[in-house]
Amino acid sequence: MPFDGLHDFCSLIERDLDPGAEMLHFLQQEVPTATHVDPWQVEAIMSDAQTVALLVCRQAGKSCILATRGVRELKRGGTIICVAPAERQTREITRKVQAYLRATDLVVERATQTEIECSNGGRFIAVPASGATIRGYTADLLLVDEMAYLLGTNGGEDVVVSILPMLRDNGQTFYASTPAGKNNLFASLFLEPKDNVHRIKVPGTSIPRLASRVERLRSQLSATRFRQEVMCEFLSDGLSYFDLSAIENATSMENAICPRF
Numbered sequence: 518m519p520f521d522g523l524h525d526f527c528s529l530i531e532r533d534l535d536p537g538a539e540m541l542h543f544l545q546q547e548v549p550t551a552t553h554v555d556p557w558q559v560e561a562i563m564s565d566a567q568t569v570a571l572l573v574c575r576q577a578g579k580s581c582i583l584a585t586r587g588v589r590e591l592k593r594g595g596t597i598i599c600v601a602p603a604e605r606q607t608r609e610i611t612r613k614v615q616a617y618l619r620a621t622d623l624v625v626e627r628a629t630q631t632e633i634e635c636s637n638g639g640r641f642i643a644v645p646a647s648g649a650t651i652r653g654y655t656a657d658l659l660l661v662d663e664m665a666y667l668l669g670t671n672g673g674e675d676v677v678v679s680i681l682p683m684l685r686d687n688g689q690t691f692y693a694s695t696p697a698g699k700n701n702l703f704a705s706l707f708l709e710p711k712d713n714v715h716r717i718k719v720p721g722t723s724i725p726r727l728a729s730r731v732e733r734l735r736s737q738l739s740a741t742r743f744r745q746e747v748m749c750e751f752l753s754d755g756l757s758y759f760d761l762s763a764i765e766n767a768t769s770m771e772n773a774i775c776p777r778f
Contacts, residue, residue, distance in 0.1 A: 536562045540585045543617040557719050558582055561691075562589070566715035570706045571693040572749050574721040576730065579693040583660045584613040586691060591623060591639035595657030599643040600680060602666045607631050607643035610662060614641055646676045656683045659690040665697035665704065672701025699751045708751060721747040 537559040544551040561571060561582045573579040587597045591614075601607045608630045615628060624636035633641040642654065646667045659680055667673025684690060694703050706714060721731045734747055744750040 536585075536589075539589075540581070542620050543585055543588065544581060546616045546620050547613070554578075555719075555724060557717055557723075561717055562586060564715045565689075567689055567713055569689070569691045569715045569717070570703070571691065571717050571719070572696065572703075572707055573693060573717075573719040574724075574727075574747050574749055575695055577719055577721065577724055577727065579719075580610055580613060580662060583610060583662055583691060583693060584617055586658060586689075587614050587641055587660060588617045588621065590658045591618070591633070591635055591641060592621060592637075593657075594635075594638040596640045596655060597642065597658045597660060598654055598656040598680060598683060599641065599660040599662065600646045600667075600676065601643065601662040602646050602668060604631075604645045606662055607645055610660075611641065611643045646673070654683050655685065656680075657685055657688050659684050659688065661690070661692045663694045664692045665694040665701050667701070667703075672704070674702045677702055696745055696749055696751045698753055704751045718749055720749045 537554050540554050540558060540562055541551060544554065555578065557573075558578060558581065561569060562585050571579050571582065583599065587599065587610075590597050599607065599610055601610065611629075611631050611633065614633060615625075618625060618633070618635075623639070625633060626636050627634040631643045633639075646661075646669070661667075661677070661680075664673060664677075667676050669675040681690070692703060692706065696704065698704065699708060707716060707718070710716065721727050721734075731747055735743055738746065741752060745752050
């Protein structure tokens with residue numbers, strides 16, 4: 518019927534004008550039952566800040582943001598460098614980008630588990646976080662997944678130092694992670710805020726669709742782990758069973774529950 522073609526045309530126009538509608542169309546390639554994207558996701562994909570930092574709980578959709586931004590840049594013919602702590606994570610984000618590309622009219626000329634090349638010149642390159650292996654590129658967009666877990670000195674700073682010079686002057690950087698303690702570069706973006714950084718914090722309790730998952734984790738995790746993994750709080754070194762502030766209060770002459778005499 519002629520109206521079928523009109524519907525498809527109107528849907529295409531909507532996706533071109535509304536980044537949220539476009540992202541939903543991408544998500545439906547993986548989850549056909551998806552009906553909406555979260556407000557924080559729309560805020561992130563529409564941000565024009567040079568640096569965007571996403572402090573997001575697990576399973577909330579931060580990798581969907583990175584993949585969406587990657588596809589949007591591919592449509593412009595740009596080069597995207599995606600860095601993650603492990604090769605498994607680089608393959609996963611590449612797989613997601615490949616799925617989203619099926620919702621576009623881009624022609625993929627070459628694709629591997631970690632690289633995608635499109636007919637318009639766009640390139641997506643995902644690599645493990647090693648300064649020795651990610652030098653030599655020029656990028657329009659940098660994506661750093663699970664930044665708080667980057668290995669190396671100074672909490673991943675050496676990795677970031679190696680990739681930032683690759684970014685074009687008008688390029689954009691996205692950092693995304695759950696927290697992993699206070700002693701890393703990702704934590705400093707929030708604990709020591711700098712200008713020109715668009716910060717978005719998304720605890721699990723702020724996402725209605727995660728309500729049942731949040732309650733299950735609340736009942737199964739320690740209070741400290743729940744605060745870190747779900748509430749996105751920066752606690753001690755990210756590995757200790759007890760938060761350092763709890764230990765300090767317990768042993769303090771003034772604050773201990775059972776003070777020493």
